[in-house]
Amino acid sequence: MARGYFITFEGGDGSGKTTQIRLLRPYVQAMGYTVVCTREPGGTPFAESIRSLLVTDNRHNVSAACELALFIASRLHHVQNVIKPALQRGGVVLCDRYMDSAVVYQGFAGALGMDRVIKSHEALMGGDLIIPDATICLDIDPNIGVLRSQGGNKNEDRFENKPLDFHRKVRYGFLQLAQTSPRYTVINAHQDICDIFEEVKQIWEKLTDEHRPR
Numbered sequence: 001m002a003r004g005y006f007i008t009f010e011g012g013d014g015s016g017k018t019t020q021i022r023l024l025r026p027y028v029q030a031m032g033y034t035v036v037c038t039r040e041p042g043g044t045p046f047a048e049s050i051r052s053l054l055v056t057d058n059r060h061n062v063s064a065a066c067e068l069a070l071f072i073a074s075r076l077h078h079v080q081n082v083i084k085p086a087l088q089r090g091g092v093v094l095c096d097r098y099m100d101s102a103v104v105y106q107g108f109a110g111a112l113g114m115d116r117v118i119k120s121h122e123a124l125m126g127g128d129l130i131i132p133d134a135t136i137c138l139d140i141d142p143n144i145g146v147l148r149s150q151g152g153n154k155n156e157d158r159f160e161n162k163p164l165d166f167h168r169k170v171r172y173g174f175l176q177l178a179q180t181s182p183r184y185t186v187i188n189a190h191q192d193i194c195d196i197f198e199e200v201k202q203i204w205e206k207l208t209d210e211h212r213p214r
C-alpha cells in the first residue's frame, strides 16, 4: 500500500508539541503534501467525547487500567476514521500524542507496566495499530512544562493536576522509551521555539529522504 507519513509528537505536558505542529504544517504543505493535524485523545467526535471524560471530568475515581481502556477505544476510532484514511490517500498526519503517551502515562507513571500497555493495544487494535514513521519527543523539565501548560492558573485537567512526581516519571518514561527504537528523536524543549523547529525540520527531511527513489 502506497501511503503517506505518520508523524507523532510526544512529551510531557507543556512541552510545546502543539506549537511545533503548527509550524511544521505549512512547511510540509509547501512541498505539495496534504496535511492532517490531529490530536489524542480525540480527533473524531466520538473520541472527543471520550477525551472530555478522561481529561476534564474530575468527578470519578478512575484507575490507570480503566483510563487505558478508554484511551484505546478513542485511539481505535481515531485511527479507523481519520489516520488510516488520510495515510491511504497519501497524506501526512501530524498527531499530537498517540500510543506512546499511553505507554508512558498509564504504563510507566501509572504503573500498569509498559509491556502490558503495548500488548493491550496489539490485542484490541490488531491491524489498525499503525506504528508512526517518526516520533518526536519534546523533553522538558516538568517544573517548567506543567506551569507553562496551566498558564499560571490551576485548571480542571486531570493529568496536569497530578503530583510533580508523576510528571517526573512521565519525563523519565519518555526518555527510556526513546531508546527502544530509531523512530524516536528526543529534542531539548528548553530551547527557543525556532531552534526546536530547526530540529523538527531535520527529522522531516531525513524521513522523506530515506523514502526518495534513488
Ligand code: TYD
Residues within 6 Å of the ligand: 012, 013, 014, 015, 017, 040, 041, 055, 071, 096, 097, 098, 099, 100, 101, 102, 103, 105, 106, 149, 157, 159, 160
Ligand atoms: P492535553 O490537554 O491534550 O495535554 P497536552 O496539551 O499536554 O498534550 O491532555 C491530554 C492528557 O492526557 C495529557 O496529560 C496526557 C494524557 N494522555 C494519557 O495519559 N494517555 C494517552 O494515551 C494520551 C493520548 C494522553
